[in-house]
Amino acid sequence: MRRQVPLILCFVFGVVMMLTQFSPHSFSQGIYEEVLSWALIISPFMLVLGTVTLIQTHVARIRRRTEHWQYSFIIFAGILLMVVIGIPFGPQHPIFVWLFNNVQVPMDATMFSLLAFFIASAAYRAFRARTFEASLLLVTALIVMLGNVPIGDLFWNTVLSGLPWDNGLSDTKQWILDNPNLSARRGIILGVSLGAISQSIRILLGIERSYLGGGD
Amino acid sequence: MEVFGIWVAAFLTLCIYSFLYRDNPFYRFAEYLFVGVSVGYVFVLTTHQGFIPLAWKPFWAAITGESLIGLIKLIPICIGLLFFTRFSTQHQWLVRYPIAILIGAGSGLAIPNVLRANIFEQTRGTIEPFAAIHAGTLSAGEIFGAILMVIGVVCTLTYFFFSIEHRGPIKWVSKVGIAFLMIGFGSAFGNTVMGRVALLIQRVDFLLNDWGGTIF
Amino acid sequence: MLEKLMDIDRRIIFILVVLAVIIPTLLPINLPISVSAPTRQLHDYINALPAGSTIMLAFDYGPASLAELNPMAKALLKQCFDKDVRVIGITLAPEGTAMGSTLIQEIADETGAIDGEDYVFLGYRPGEELVILGMGSDIASVFETDYNGKPLADIPMMTNVTNYDQISLLIDLASGSSTEIWITYANVRYNLQIAAGVTGVIISQMYPYLQTGQLIGLISGIAGAAEYETLLDAPAKGILWINIESFVHLLIAGLVVIGNIAFFVQRRKEE
Incomplete structure (x- = not known):
């Protein structure tokens, strides 16, 4: 029940979706479109996983008083600020847009621009x-x-x-x-794609089960 | 409000750049605020642009009798809700059900499409120029490029082929593969420098022109 | 002397980098820009589209890439609106929503393009390949309304657009793996023509797709944006910034050369 059913679900959904890619029949396409709409409905819920993990990590940091634990409150403040305005009023509310443009955009852009300095330094030293x-x-x-x-x-x-x-x-x-760049990249694409396909087959056949996590 | 926004953005930009001197509380404040605001932003967007239109609206239409066909959407919605079992240590194994469906459907879709896009098409791209050589439509430079491409792809793939020991001729073929890879990585480095420097120029442009414009 | 040069404080290098940006920002120059073939291919493809055609522009990036991708997005939008080519804006990245809607609005205001007739911004849906495949069957099955909440059926330019069959080109403005996903699912399964505008980091990995025709054109980073502005004869941030960039690249190249000279001299001494 805990491991077998997910493995069966994975196999059934995988094989069905794969087969629909080879048949233009209306019955096959009907199944394809329905499963696609199911997956589209399920995927936004995945957000819960990421957010919960982040919150749990920082709650643990505060509890254990690890180095710089006080800053974890700033993370919660940031989340709260965006959620309190964005959830009831929507992402087009002027305050939400203002926060995005004047808080998130400059920090995101600046954070990655730091790499210009480190690239220059590394280029000289290494x-x-x-x-x-x-x-x-x-x-x-x-x-x-x-x-x-x-x-x-x-x-x-x-x-x-x-x-x-x-x-x-x-x-x-x-x-x-x-020319030479294209050849190298094509070699990488071919290698990575063969790996991705074999990994997908292993997942469908239940050989690769790491996505189920630990425990029973 | 606009000028205030520019000052907030400038302050946060400078907080992050202060890291170039050394790690300090201003940088850490901005770093943690950035994480919090980003997570909050994604949460709001996924709720308003994912959860509400894809799950809530069909669900509401179904239970209000607006569109009874939407009742079938209750199944994926219930499967999606299983992500919330992540909060309960006793029931968190149920998270495996939606994950298995998404991974299964994703793998099933990936196998035929990746095979066509990345294996068949890339192989075609490697071989096709030889048909043009046969037809006599390529210049001397293009013929050289086509031959170089095949050599590069084969040698790069050989380098990644670990099922046989790299000795004798295979060792030399894989060494040529490394040379192609180095040229590929060198071009990626050169382009990455361009990208990172562009980010820095944009931030300096902001500080000098936008922020500076509010001062002078 | 040599050892001192090798052990120079990294903050001195940081100051040199800042100066290499600030001085040309304050004293701008204008160097001639040569246009690469992949940029020209995309430009010519859009130019050849008949008036009234519809293209899709995917803003698949966040603020970390706006310096490179916003200038090309602006240039592309200008070209489309000037040519009477309709634009459907979407994004597979949540951060692309605010940026995409603001950018389209800004260029529409400049060119006089009308919301719902010349352009529409659909917004964001999570699920990348699921969104791409879903739109292949029916755009309205994924985006029932545009970003402003208006049903697609009530938007004049969408009345005859059901799926990719009515879309002449998809241009993916990408900072991650989204272009490969568009190619894998939209091009292979639905034969949608695809072009890309990408950040510096991923330029090199796009070339195999260009050669096979899976990409019909490519704008490469800020250099590509400058090339596009040159083709349109509409100088903007792309041209301004690539000129400033020249000096930083010269500096970094100089640092590499000096570092290597010092390295070889020291190694010879040690031998």
């Missing part, structure tokens, strides 16, 4: 041509970096003006992206 492979990576990165910005081509067209080839840096960047 980006070394120690081996042939590392040199390939480094040279490609430099070409793509300079080929992406107009000053790269300006430099090429000015300093190497004798060459019968304009915009050499951006052209080389494009060639790299179109």
Whole structure:
């Protein structure tokens, strides 16, 4: 009941949905559309899992008085602030939109922009041509970096003006992206997709059960 | 209100940038507030744009007799409600039912579609240029690119093939695969630098022009 | 001397980065921009659409990517409204809702486009591939109303749009894996034409799909946005920021070169 029924449900829903992809018959398409609408209804409830886990984690932090536990109250305040305005009045309420634009947007954008500094620092300290492979990576990165910005081509067209080839840096960047980069990425896509398909088959057949979690 | 919003956004932006000097309470305040506000935002959006239109409205229409066909929607709604058993240690195993249905349906849909999009189409893309070579419609550069692509894809896949030991010719083929991967990662690094720097430029633009505009 | 150079405080590098952004922001320059083939392909595809066609624009990103994707979204919207191409805005990311609705509204105000006739913003639904597949059968089965709560049946531009069959192109503005999901489910199953505008981080992984035609065009990060603005002859943030970006890239390239010179000199000394 606790493990067998979910495994059967997973198998039945999986096989049914897979078969509907091969048959254009109206009966098959009817089942496909109904199951799809069921899944669409179920998926918003998943939100409960993430929110509960986050709240439980921070309640535990406060209880155990771990380092910086006081800041967990700020998380609760943030959630509460958005929920108290957003749930009764909706996401288009001017205060909710104001909070999104002036609190969430600047923090989200700034948080990720910090990486620009750390990339620059890491590029100086750790980006070394120690081996042939590392040199390939480094040279490609430099070409793509300079080929992406107009000053790269300006430099090429000015300093190497004798060459019968304009915009050499951006052209080389494009060639790299179109050829060796494409081959490597395609290899990765093929490998990852084969892995994803075999994992899906293992899930349907009940060989992979980690999604059921621990316990009975 | 608009100017006040710009000042709030500027204050939070500077709080996060203060981390560049070192970790400090201003940064931690912004960091935790960011997590809380983001979770609150997603909660509100998923409720208003997911739960209400997809689950609540059909449910309400069914129980008010507006659309009796909607009664069938009670089944997925009840399955979705099982996510709330996460709150009870005794009944939380019931969470496995909706998860099993979503994962089963997702896997069933993924197998044929991923197979077509990522295996068949990508293999076609690798082989098809040779038909064009045969038809004589490719330039010398394009022929070189097509050959390079096949070499790159085969070598990259060989590098990821762990079922045989990488010795002798396989070792060299996989070494060529590593070279292609390094070029791929180098181009990804060059492009990532562009992305992260763009975020920084946007924040500086905000501080100098929008926030600065309220001061000067 | 060399060791000192190698052990330089990282905060000095941070200051150099800030200066490389601030100085060109205050003293802007305008360098010539060359347009890449994938950007031009998308531009030409939209230009060739007959007036009255409908495209879908997916705002699948959050504020962390707005610097790169907002400029391209604005340029695309301008082109569509100028060409009389109708736009259905949607998002698979909750944060994309507020940004998408604000952006469409902003460009509509600039160009005089009318809500419900030239554009509609449907909003967000959770479930990614389920949403994509659901719209393939019937858009109204997933989005019964637009973001403002107006039933799709009452929206003039949606009267003849039921599913992907009436949509000429889907442009995914993406910062994550959404483009692959659109390709896997909308292109493969429903033959929907797809193009993408993506952040720097995921540009490289889009190229295999470009070569197979699963993507008919690609706008690559802020450089792509600048290229698109150049094609439209409508300079905006994309062009402004890629010029500033030039100096930061030069700085980082310089740091890599200096770091490596110091590394090799030191290694030779040690040998």
